Amino acid sequence: MGTAAHGDTSGCGSFPLNVGSSTVLILQLAPQLSFRPSLPKMSDLETPLRPKRKTAVVDFLVQFRWIVVIFVVLPISFTIYFLTYLGDVRSEMKSYKRRQKEHDENVQKVVKRLKERNPSKDGLVCTARKPWIAVGMRNVDYKRARHFEVDLSAFRNVLEIDRERMIAKVEPLVNMGQITRVTVPLNLALAVVAEFDDLTVGGLINGYGIEGSSHIYGLFSDTVVAYEIVLADGRVVRATKDNEYSDLFYAIPWSQGTLGLLVSAEIKLIPIKEYMRLTYKPVVGNLQDIAQAYSDSFASRDGDQDNPEKVPDFVETMIYTPTEAVCMTGRYASKEEAKKKGNVINEVGWWFKPWFYQHAQKALKKGEFVEYIPTREYYHRHTRSIYWEGKLILPFADQWWFRFFLGWMMPPKISLLKATQGEAIRNYYHDMHVIQDMLVPLYKVGNALEWVHHEMEVYPIWLCPHRMYKSPIKTMIYTEPGFEHHHRQGDTHYSQMYTDVGVYYAPGPVLRGEVFDGSEAVRRMESWLIENHGFQPQYAVSELDEKNFWRMFDAGHYEYCRRKYGAVGTFMSVYYKSKKGRKTEKEVQEAEQAILETPSAEASVVAFTDDAVLPVSLVFDALKELGNGAAEKCEPQIMTEVSSLSQLPLGSSSVDVVFTLCKSIEFPSEQLLGEISRVLKPGGSVLIYKTSDSSTGESDKTTSVIERKLLLSGFLEAQALQGKSNLPSELSFGVKAKKPSWKIGSSFALKKTTKSLPKVQINDDSDLIDEDSLLTEEDLKKPQPLLAGDCEVGSTRKACKNCTCGRAEEEQKVEKLGSTVDLDNFKSQCGSCGLGDAFRCATCPFKGLPPFKPGEKVSLSANFLAADI
Secondary structure, three states: OOOOOOOOOOOOOOOOOOOOOHHHHOHHHOOOOOOOOOOOOOOHHOOOOOOOOOOOOHHHHHHOOHHHHHHHHHHHHHHHHHHHHHHHHHHHHOHHHHHHHHHHHHHHHHHHHHHOOOOOOEEEEEEEEOOHOOOOOOOOHHHOOOOOOOOOOOOOEEEEEOOOOOEEEEEEOHHHHHHHHHHHHHOOEEEEOOOOOOOOOHHHHHHOOOOOOOHHHHHHHHHHHEEEEEEOOOOOEEOOOOOOOOOHHHHOOOOOOOOOOEEEEEEEEEEOEEEEEEEEEEOOHHHHHHHHHHHOOOOOOOOOOOOOOOOOOEEEEEEEEEEEEEEEEEEOOHHHHHHOOOEOOOOOOOOOOOOOOOOOOOOHHHHOOEEEEEHHOOOOHOOOOOOOHHHHHHOOOEEEEEEHHHHOOOOOOHHHHHHHHHHHHHHHHHHHHHHEEEEEEHHHHHHHHHHHHHHHOOOOEEEEEEEEEEOOOOOOOOOOOOHHHHHOOOOOEEEEEEEEEEEEEEEEHHHHOOOOOOOHHHHHHHHHHHOOOEEEOOOOOOOOOOOOOHHOOOOOOHHHHHHOOOOOOOOOOHHHHHHOOOOOOOHHHHHHHHHHHHHOOOOOEEEEEEEOOOOOHHHHHHOOOOOOOHHHHOEEEOOHHHHHHHOOOOOOOEEEEEEEOOOOOOOOHHHHHHHHHHHHHEEEEEEEOOOOOHHHHHHHHHHHHHHHHHOOOOEEEEEEEEOOOOOHHHOOOEEEEEOOOOOOOOOOOOOOOOOOOOOOOOOOOOOOOHHHHHHHHHHHHHOOOOOOHHHHHHOOOOOOOOOOHHHHHHHHHHHHOOOOOOOOOOOOOOHHHHHHHOOOOOEEEEEEEEEEOOOOEEOOOOOOOOOOO
16 A cells, blocks of 8 residues: 555564555455446547456455455454554553663563574574464565574564654554554654554564655655664664664665564654644546646645645545546644634544545545544544455445444454465455555656556556655665756755555456456566666565566665675575565575675775766776776765765775765865775775866866875875876866775784895905904903902992092092081181072182071982982
8 A cells, every 4th residue: 555564674574564555365356346437538548458357266255255354354353453452552551661671671582582593404584473464465475484483573662752852762563553642642743654553663664654744754764763673693783874884774674674673763753733634625637637736736846845834744646537536735733723613623533434535535526625634533544444445355344334333343454364365365366456556756657647547447546745865875765866957846956756656456457357467567567667767665566576676676785784784694685575476495595695605806886976966987987097997896886965974874894995076175074084984995995086177277286185185084195196088077187095904903913124144246366365364463362351459359349549440439429428517616708608609709618519507407418419411
């Protein structure tokens, strides 16, 4: 569905997310259903003629399956919902401190379990949930192979609501109904609240989640502030966009839990009000007209997309036929405003109320109207009817009598619907029903609608916009290159507006009893998405092979993080987890082994720029200047507008070459150069090119500035590069340098150089001298030791009578300095003897002694005359 959020915090499982997409497992595709989309004749959108399909036994099984749903599935579902609610209330009664303590204990259990795994004997890591509990459209056949189970069922608590930081810290199994029950009474909510109660945080993060507020805040994963992840080796890390695990932070969304086990997340909160003021606006016209009206409902044509006065808080559009649609826009409203006289309040959450999509359809006859809906009831407006899939599950469930008497048991639990079906019915739904989301750029929505009408003919269609932010690093899904230069409707310089085209229902040919090849239709849809830079959420059944899967998604950063954090060989790859059909143990092991054996000798290259666009061709042209073959053996990661980053989302010592193209002389800054030094491997190279200046003098000045910056940042061998004539103008001049081949704190042994003796070139013709002839008789006499004088005789050493060694002078000096002078009866002739040498006469006996007071006894130390320097 629009909130088709699927994924898993493990390497081989998905959280139990009851999404509309998974209801395909129990759809009643009876040809006589009362709900039939009207298809007016449109010469430009004629659908192909198809032959009639033969009725099979499985058609009758599907047609009368409602009996099992009413008498078995609904009662058990209601019981499970009620017991789950009681468990959630009990959890909410615990203090945050106690919940955090239990969380820490559960995390340690997961760590202990991971460390018990024997890689040579045990299979890949999967969650302990049984395959039938998974509610995604795709089968969970990978769990049928040998695997190592990790139980995450205890992680279903709201750990903290931080009203100061506006952050909600939650565990991965917390669902949307649980979180809104806690936050809405506080007039707070997650920035993106998926519609269905049973959608879980873990699935919305690891998979895909969207809501009517996504045109402001992006997808659900874009609102996450921090992830707590248990890595393959048992380490527990906290990943944010600006800490040392920032590369992991950007890789988690869409990874389906194949990088580590998500055990908690910190998610952005926003202030809200008690009601939603909802405006229903009917639109009549062709599909291109509907697409334009939908765009105008939330995206100003003047490009002022960040103006809250022009952009509503919530947006969605439902297309009922090829010529009819209803656009809905919502704004938060206070209780006082909602209860003003004349305002209509519609509490859509009551079980007996008409289903929301049918209520909105009234605008086609009634015209534009406004009403107020309690905020929490608006959040979950599609839960009871599972969008419009409830019509296929129970053909009469939208009738007033069913809603009044049994509507309180709706909706059925998807896992139970799946558990009560067989292989034949499941395959029938895959072939005869469409549950797909097409994420396409906003300006291509009209083309996407026409394609869906021609190839699938499915109505209603759900439209929901979402921002796709331009990430500093290329993730699995990414914006169109250079989108910011086109200034299209809905786009900003930092994000491109996309739309989820939700296609959920039985195709027109199936409703008419005609032949329909669901697999081929999905295959063509995937090809169309690849050609138009679109994406297919991984919860749905996919026909992509591995090559085309990585044509749609980017594998670079994902595979880099898989290797860096040890996920290869521990968690299954996202492709094999999403692949249609059964995955055998041998197939998965061979794929993982192939990744492990892939040579890692290729150079790791990262390219930065302070501009909005950096063509890959420029990077390869610059790398060729290095002359070490880096251009032939790398796939560079490109980051744009890096000047706004305080930290690069890369690990330390992980990159071989850094290429930088700068427009501003201030770029790269000293801080960024420090980051470049951090991510470069020892001995790695950095290339900094500056776009051409007007004069040669300015170029030389800029080059010298860059060289100085590099040297001050610790780089070596900084030298200017003069671009060759065959290079683009952007590479006209630059500077290259190297990071030292040693790390701070490292040590290595010094090799002592041995001096070689000079070699004497002997010429046979030269006369040689006998060395012995140079010695005299005195030289040959043996030296005689000196006789000890009287000074050295006896135990007490003192100067002898005829001392010549200097001992007598030393003794006299000591005797003089150690003497004591009695000044009691001394009479000075000049009267200045005690004042010091400056006042004494030339014949004063105290010359050289310190000042003193007459009559005092003065003792001089032995080292008085010692030098003081």
